[in-house]
Amino acid sequence: MAINLEKISAILQNFVSSTNDVQGAALVTPDGLPLAATLPGGMDEERVSAMSAAMLSLGERIGGELARGSIDRIYVEGNTGYGILTSCSEDAVFLVLASQAAKQGLLLLEIKRAVTELKTLLQ
Amino acid sequence: MEIMRLVVTGPVGAGKSTFIRTISEIEVVDTDRRATDETADLKSSTTVAFDFGRLQFGPDTALHLYGTPGQARFDFMWDILIRKAHAYIMLVAAHRPHEFRYSRRMLAFMRQRSDAPVILGLTHMDLDKAWSQKDILLALGYVKGSQQPPVIVVNPTDQQSTTRAILTLVQYYFTILQAAPHPQVYEASQPCS
Numbered sequence: 001m002a003i004n005l006e007k008i009s010a011i012l013q014n015f016v017s018s019t020n021d022v023q024g025a026a027l028v029t030p031d032g033l034p035l036a037a038t039l040p041g042g043m044d045e046e047r048v049s050a051m052s053a054a055m056l057s058l059g060e061r062i063g064g065e066l067a068r069g070s071i072d073r074i075y076v077e078g079n080t081g082y083g084i085l086t087s088c089s090e091d092a093v094f095l096v097l098a099s100q101a102a103k104q105g106l107l108l109l110e111i112k113r114a115v116t117e118l119k120t121l122l123q
Numbered sequence: 124m125e126i127m128r129l130v131v132t133g134p135v136g137a138g139k140s141t142f143i144r145t146i147s148e149i150e151v152v153d154t155d156r157r158a159t160d161e162t163a164d165l166k167s168s169t170t171v172a173f174d175f176g177r178l179q180f181g182p183d184t185a186l187h188l189y190g191t192p193g194q195a196r197f198d199f200m201w202d203i204l205i206r207k208a209h210a211y212i213m214l215v216a217a218h219r220p221h222e223f224r225y226s227r228r229m230l231a232f233m234r235q236r237s238d239a240p241v242i243l244g245l246t247h248m249d250l251d252k253a254w255s256q257k258d259i260l261l262a263l264g265y266v267k268g269s270q271q272p273p274v275i276v277v278n279p280t281d282q283q284s285t286t287r288a289i290l291t292l293v294q295y296y297f298t299i300l301q302a303a304p305h306p307q308v309y310e311a312s313q314p315c316s
Contacts, residue, residue, distance in 0.1 A: 029156075029159050030156040030157065030171070031156040031157060031158050031159055031160065031162075031169055031171055032156075032171050032194075032196060032197065033159060033160055033196075046196045047196065047199065049196070050171070050194075050196040050197045050199070050200075051199060053156060053171045053172075054154065054171050054172035054192075054197065054199075054200060055172075057154035057155075057156060057171045057172050058154060058172050061152060061154060065152070
């Protein structure tokens with residue numbers, strides 16, 4: 001069955017607009033190509049995708065070689081916000097950009113929900 | 124222990140990852156992912172962050188080898204890696220002339236960010252469709268009178284061939300360093316703390 005891109009885009013848009021303090025989200029392939037994205041203006045989809053893939057691959061490398069096991073997520077915490085990468089099935093990586101004000105617990109819960117939803121569409 | 128950082132760059136499928144795998148004496152840190160773009164026509168997996176290999180070079184020098192991704196969407200990795208490089212080798216597949224223009228752009232990208240010495244490594248020279256060295260240099264924009272980097276034919280799968288390429292690169296680095304001790308090159312030659 002073909003991947004329902006419209007539905008994926010809708011989930012991303014919904015996620016960004018309905019979750020507090022989330023500024024953007026993208027679903028990308030592990031080799032760094034965009035599948036769908038809702039990003040703040042001025043961010044290039046291609047670059048964001050490539051960076052997400054590079055980061056996740058290094059994280060997974062650390063997980064493997066430094067015996068941290070399989071990687072659930074990678075956290076980038078800056079002084080103005082977060083970038084959170086979550087592995088979403090074998091074929092996709094989910095990136096979320098959130099502001100500093102975001103409540104982490106809530107954010108992770110919402111990400112988990114979105115990932116579950118996205119996974120079913122990627123099968 | 125002095126550490127010298129060498130970068131292996133070039134378009135997709137030139138042989139960067141293979142090169143590092145062949146010459147590294149440690150198990151290479153690779154970040155290969157299944158290719159889903161036009162890269163998939165060439166090979167099944169592609170580097171998405173960098174390859175890292177290491178080679179002991181004399182009693183008190185270690186070579187750290189970094190391989191870049193080939194696709195332009197990873198140019199932030201090119202940027203990160205090239206700024207720290209002491210010298211770099213640009214691998215070009217001689218039998219894929221449509222990539223020469225891309226290689227030229229890549230070279231320009233690197234040159235804008237780094238004064239580090241560069242050599243050209245021509246791969247796939249044994250194939251029928253391979254261009255001659257002279258023509259490739261022309262295609263890469265090295266016209267008569269412009270200063271040409273050293274050129275070497277490399278087989279990335281061959282231990283001896285890759286070793287020769289690395290030796291050439293290291294020698295060229297020291298030649299340049301002695302000829303014109305550029306402050307930036309000097310600064311970069313210190314091992315990173």
